[in-house]
Amino acid sequence: xxxxxxxxxxLLLLADGRLPAGGYAHSGGLEPAVTAGRITDMAGVERFLxxxxxxxxxxxxxxxxxxxxxxxxxxxxxLSGLEAELDARIPSPELRTVSRNLGRQLRRAMAxxxxxxxxxxxxxxxxxxxxMGVAAAVLGLGPRDAALAILHETNSGAAAAAAKxxxxxxxxxxxxxxxxxxxxxRLAGEAAAAAAGPACDLPAPASPLADIAAEHHRRTHxxxxxx
Amino acid sequence: MYVSSxxxxxxxxxxxxxxxxxxxxxxxxxxxxxxLRSDGPLVLRPSHPKGAEPLTHRRPDVARVSLxxxxxxxxxxxxxxxxxxxxxxxxxxxxxxSAMLVLPGATGGRSRTAVDxxxxxxxxxxxxPEPIIAAHRCDHxxxxxxxxxxxxxxxxxxxxxxxxxxxxxxxxxxxxRITRGGLPLYDQRxxxxxxxxxxxxxxxxxxxxxxxxxxxVDPVWVDDAPPALPFHRDAARTPLAGPAxxxxxxxxxSLALRRLLSRGVQDLGAPWAA
Numbered sequence: 154x155x156x157x158x159x160x161x162x163x164l165l166l167l168a169d170g171r172l173p174a175g176g177y178a179h180s181g182g183l184e185p186a187v188t189a190g191r192i193t194d195m196a197g198v199e200r201f202l203x204x205x206x207x208x209x210x211x212x213x214x215x216x217x218x219x220x221x222x223x224x225x226x227x228x229x230x231x232l233s234g235l236e237a238e239l240d241a242r243i244p245s246p247e248l249r250t251v252s253r254n255l256g257r258q259l260r261r262a263m264a265x266x267x268x269x270x271x272x273x274x275x276x277x278x279x280x281x282x283x284x285m286g287v288a289a290a291v292l293g294l295g296p297r298d299a300a301l302a303i304l305h306e307t308n309s310g311a312a313a314a315a316a317k318x319x320x321x322x323x324x325x326x327x328x329x330x331x332x333x334x335x336x337x338x339r340l341a342g343e344a345a346a347a348a349a350g351p352a353c354d355l356p357a358p359a360s361p362l363a364d365i366a367a368e369h370h371r372r373t374h375x376x377x378x379x380x
Numbered sequence: 381m382y383v384s385s386x387x388x389x390x391x392x393x394x395x396x397x398x399x400x401x402x403x404x405x406x407x408x409x410x411x412x413x414x415x416l417r418s419d420g421p422l423v424l425r426p427s428h429p430k431g432a433e434p435l436t437h438r439r440p441d442v443a444r445v446s447l448x449x450x451x452x453x454x455x456x457x458x459x460x461x462x463x464x465x466x467x468x469x470x471x472x473x474x475x476x477x478s479a480m481l482v483l484p485g486a487t488g489g490r491s492r493t494a495v496d497x498x499x500x501x502x503x504x505x506x507x508x509p510e511p512i513i514a515a516h517r518c519d520h521x522x523x524x525x526x527x528x529x530x531x532x533x534x535x536x537x538x539x540x541x542x543x544x545x546x547x548x549x550x551x552x553x554x555x556x557r558i559t560r561g562g563l564p565l566y567d568q569r570x571x572x573x574x575x576x577x578x579x580x581x582x583x584x585x586x587x588x589x590x591x592x593x594x595x596x597v598d599p600v601w602v603d604d605a606p607p608a609l610p611f612h613r614d615a616a617r618t619p620l621a622g623p624a625x626x627x628x629x630x631x632x633x634s635l636a637l638r639r640l641l642s643r644g645v646q647d648l649g650a651p652w653a654a
Contacts, residue, residue, distance in 0.1 A: 182583060189613060191582035204578025240621035241557075241564035244628065246608050249621065357555065359568040360584045361591055361628045364618060368610040 163292040167285070168302040170309055175258035179251065180314030180378035181205060181307050185366035187318045188373060195322075198315045199329045202308060206333065206340060208360040210304050212242050213282040214344035215355045217303045218296035220286025222348055225295070229274050232283060235352055239280050242357045245364040247371045251380045255281040263288045300344035304337045317377055394487055395457040398422045402462070404443045404503075406469035411443040414467065422462055423448040430475045432654040434535050434645055436506055442471040447509070449480060454493060456485025456519055464497040464505075466532075471504040479510040479541075479634075484517040484550060491520045499528040507536035511590070511634050514573065516543055518550030530561040531599050535652060537641060539592035541634050542572055542585075551575045558595065558624075565622045566595060588614075588630035590637035594645055596652060597624040606648060615640040617647065 170176060183201060186192045192201055216239050223229060243249045256279040263284070264272040269291040275284060282303055289299035312326050347355050367380060400422035403415040418424045427446035429438070436442045447462075454460055466472045482491060499505045505528070514520060528534055538556065543549040551573035558566040570591065572579040579585055601623035610616040615629035627644030631637035646653045 186582045189582075191586055197582055200578060200581030201583045204581035204583035207576075207578045208584060237621075238564050238567070241567040244566070244568065244618045244620060244626045245616075246619055246621075353557075353564065353567075357557070357567040357569045359570040361570070361593075361630055362586055362614075363583050364628060365610060365614060365616040365630075368608050368616045368618060369613070371608075372610065 160292070160294050160298065163294055164298045164302060167288060167292060167294070168305040170306060170313065172262060174262040175255060176306060176310050178378060179255065179310065179380045180318065181311030182209075182363045182366060182380065183311045183314045184318050184376060184378045185370035185380070186362070188370065188376070189366050191362070191366075192319070195325050195329070198312070198319070198321070198326070199332070202311060202329060202333060203336070204360065205311065205363065206304065206308055206336060208358040209363060210307060211340050211344060211356050211358055212239070213303045213307065214300035214340055215347045216280065216282035217286040217289065217299040218344045218348035219352060219355060220283045221289045221294070221296045221299035224271055224287040224290035229271060231352070232275070232279075235283060236276075236280055238352045238355060239282065245367045247367045247380070248364065251367075252280045252282070253278040256284045259284045259288065263291070267291060295345075296348050297341050297345040300341040300348075301337065304340055308333065308337060314378055394485060395459065396420060396451070396453070396455070397458070398460045400424055400462045401464075402445055402472075402474070403465040403467060404470040404472045405467035410441040411470040411472065413443050413445065416445070418450075421449055421451040421453060422460055423450045427475060433473060433506060433508060434652050434654045435504065435533070436471060436473050437654060442473055444473045444475070446475050446477050448477040452481065453483055454491035454520065455483050456491050457487060457489035458485070458491040460493045462493075462495045464495065466497070466499045466503040466505045468500040469502040471506070473506040473508065476509040479513055481513045481515060481544075482518045482520040482550075482552065483515045484519065489519070491518070493520070493522050495524045497524070497526040499526065499532045499534055501529040501531055503529065503532045505532070505534040505536070507534075509537065511539035511541050511592070512554070513541040513544060514549040514552035516547040516550055518552065520550070520552050522552075522554040524554075524556045526556075526558045527562070528558065528560050528597055532597075533599065534597045535594065537592065537594045539590065539634065539637055539641070540570070540572075541590050542588065549573050556595070558597070560597065560622060565597070565624055566620055566626065585630055588632065590631045590634050592629055592637050592641055594627040594641050595624065596627075596648065599623055609647065611643065611647060612640055615644060617644050
């Protein structure tokens with residue numbers, strides 16, 4: 154997994170929303186929050202994205218970083234332990250299912266794009282952050298890169314969804330993403346630091362409204378995004 | 381220079397440390413209190429039923445204990461720890477006399493409450509406390525760890541109120557980690573207050589004044605946990621990845637929160653409905 158220099162291009166590949174891994178079908182909870190009337194304008198979009206990055210984003214980033222450091226050591230023996238820890242941090246069964254669907258699609262994409270024996274050991278429906286971490290390691294990236302990739306991909310994906318469910322100026326959407334750049338860097342650092350410790354101590358930030366809205370959304374007949 | 385007595389660090393003089401413990405056991409077919417150690421502000425007393433109880437309503441053969449606050453607080457700098465051991469086959473109902481008000485200390489600093497709970501094989505634990513109120517400028521860390529045996533049952537409620545009437549809350553974090561047979565079942569750390577960015581946004585709590593949950597673990601649900609049920613715009617029951625459900629709700633105030641959580645428990649039906 155040695156790489157000539159940097160690895161930045163591999164990171165951009167992994168974090169690119171155009172990676173054919175199914176992320177475009179999800180709004181990361183933004184559409185459910187709009188449907189519930191909790192987001193009505195751009196200020197609401199920004200507050201949503203910040204809260205999501207600080208909770209579900211940090212959790213995903215920490216688990217991606219933890220899976221990356223294990224895969225980089227070729228030690229996938231306790232990935233099922235990581236999966237169980239992540240399950241315990243997602244009270245909503247709908248969000249657990251979404252995470253596993255996205256994980257399955259990401260594994261399928263990455264196994265086709267850049268094959269590696271690690272992908273066969275991940276089980277039938279691994280969580281998305283676990284696959285992201287393994288994919289980062291396979292591409293020669295480190296835990297912090299894995300954390301940054303999933304933070305960026307999920308954050309920009311949710312922001313892009315705002316343009317479809319609200320009347321918004323796309324420049325304003327990207328202005329929010331620009332303002333959040335330092336935050337994602339900081340969260341990636343926190344995630345990588347946590348990943349160096351035991352799995353039971355990985356971050357577990359709660360987001361009750363995201364869980365409640367996800368369960369309502371699954372029962373909504375008219376919706377643009379799966380989640 | 382020789383210093384005979386190092387100066388006491390500023391603030392430590394006003395700190396309160398408390399270590400309380402509670403244990404139950406099954407004896408002659410009934411549950412009894414095996415150990416009860418109060419400490420300073422953590423006052424534990426054998427008690428009578430306080431009102432409607434889930435699971436154990438009107439049952440005389442269970443051990444009932446009330447936790448009361450012996451002083452105001454916790455205040456900034458205070459460090460409380462409570463250890464609870466529900467012995468094999470026994471049933472413990474732990475209640476509280478009144479809501480807990482978390483306040484800032486005179487000299488600042490974070491207050492901490494740690495609760496460590498073991499629920500042994502065949503035991504039942506009912507934890508039905510009153511809300512925690514996070515007062516303006518408080519800085520509190522609440523840390524609850526529960527290990528429950530695979531064949532034990534449990535129901536617990538947690539409610540947090542974001543400030544007293546008309547005030548903004550201070551910094552508050554509450555972690556609840558439940559392991560079952562040593563494996564993780566539920567792990568959530570809820571934060572709000574000025575230091576928790578985005579907590580008052582639409583992904584976490586919105587403009588709620590109260591947030592809470594009820595966690596129910598029952599081994600009979602191994603293959604068949606109650607299904608997900610979003611029963612109100614601001615509340616949902618969700619089955620966990622194990623024989624357990626979480627009922628989560630946000631509300632404008634403590635009364636509205638209690639109503640939502642009680643409705644979630646009633647929806648579980650017998651034997652959980654209070």
